[in-house]
Amino acid sequence: MKSYRFVFLSIISAVLLVLSHPSPGMWAFAWFAFVPLFIALDGKKFLDAWLLGFLSGVVFFYGAISWLNSIAVMATVGLVLYLALYFSFFAAFTAAILKKNLPVFLKCAIIASWWVALEFIRSNFLTGFGWALLGYSQSPFLPAIQIADITGAYGVSFIVMFTNVVIYEFFASRGQVHPDNNFTREPVPTMLFNNRLINFLACIFLIAVVFIYGFYKLNFQFSTPNSQLKISLIQGNIPQSLKWDDTYRKDIIKTYFDFTMEAAKDKPDLIVWPETSFPVDLELEPAMAKRLFNLAKAVNTHILVGTNRYKSGNIYNSAFLISPDGAIMSYYDKLHLVPFGEYMPKIPGFLYKVLPEKINMVGDFSPGGQYTVFKNFSVLICFEDVFPQISRRFVQNGAQFLVNITNDGWYGASAAPFQHAQASVFRAVENRVPVVRCANTGLSEFIDKNGRITSGMKPFSAGYKTENISINPANSSSLQGIFVVISFLLSFCGFGIIFLRH
Known part of the structure; x- marks a missing residue:
């Protein structure tokens, strides 16, 4: 050949x-x-x-x-x-x-x-x-x-x-294959x-x-779920080019407020907004924060909001849980940041000159330090659902379901949102917990503990979706670490066969 x-x-x-x-x-x-x-x-x-x-x-x-x-x-x-x-x-x-x-x-x-x-x-x-x-x-x-x-x-x-x-x-x-590269059928063993x-x-x-x-x-x-929760996802479908434009800030906030009021008619237990959906720092802009708190009171339910948090000179990509009483219950700061997107890794100085301008203009975010559990769930921000160890740690800490808030609008109409959603399916199966995805431009989906997508919204559409999820204590017998170790051991055996066997 x-x-x-x-x-x-x-x-x-x-x-x-x-x-x-x-x-x-x-x-x-x-x-x-x-x-x-x-x-x-x-x-x-x-x-x-x-x-x-x-x-x-x-x-x-x-x-x-x-x-x-x-x-x-x-x-x-x-x-x-x-x-x-x-x-x-x-x-x-x-x-x-x-x-x-x-x-x-x-x-x-x-x-x-x-x-x-x-x-x-x-x-x-x-x-x-x-x-x-x-x-x-x-x-x-x-x-x-x-x-x-x-x-x-x-x-x-x-x-x-x-x-x-x-x-x-x-x-x-x-x-x-023989050393002379001639091929013969193996003899009958x-x-x-x-x-x-x-x-x-x-x-x-x-x-x-x-x-x-x-x-x-x-x-x-045959296990019976302990309880059901009704969750509403808000998909704002805000174009990436407008997301951080101050002239559109009021329109963006109005979009999420309007859909939240509509979703509230379904009487959900939790309303979820996507990553960095609220272009306001809740702790630095009290007037705007008060509007959000009043919204939570008006709909009388919990609202999970993605926004940036500024503290002691540091910027965090965060999620805040607002109570029906209009107060911040808790927050989570993203643990695993996107390199060349949310922070610049330490690289040789000359590379800054050859890297594209967009890469040199990355954010200056700081990573969080706490595996926060909000009541009975935890949040994965952006591509954190790609890292199984983060989800596993949340579940071990008591999370009964996971919420992935993300903004995949960066990549337009491409395969990226669909590829990203694959990871959420696996995190659901690995931990035997439901995973809820809320994305700015999609894919916003409900995934059950078996990895089945039970409901969702079309990408690049604006609106909301309400669905019940069944939750029960996580029941996973994950031996992923052991499996990976065994795979490395077999690989080492393969190297031994290659270099030592005659």
């Missing part, structure tokens, strides 16, 4: 993977998307495999996050090139493992574990970019993602990658451990267990 065909196969894998994510969200493609790349990697040396993986990574990540171009093109290119490195090291490792005469089940487990290890590193290194994980592509396919309450989203990534390797090994592989049929059945059994567990969780749960 000529080299351009290997390039074509690598690109095909990337395109299938892009299509599996929103939008269009053809999730089924993810289960075989890597097979063309594996065919291209068959028999390749380290550098060739590394380059093929890099190419595939560039195509995938640019296709997945091209919406970042609306902020800064060069920054997007730099991020794509960095993220593509994870594909490079995955491909080089995989090519080496595929050459080894190992039991197929072990090959599948090692390669899938290495993918999980790389996703974990990507999600945490340099503040983390846990966007467009392989497992996230399955957010609409509920039976596949229920395992996340044990393994986290990484477990779903594992089983999807595991299946890709199974398909390749049993249906696309040309056989054992004599040992049970190396028997392909036994390995095939073991692989199918593992995949089946995931789906059986998923169908059980979706259909045979």
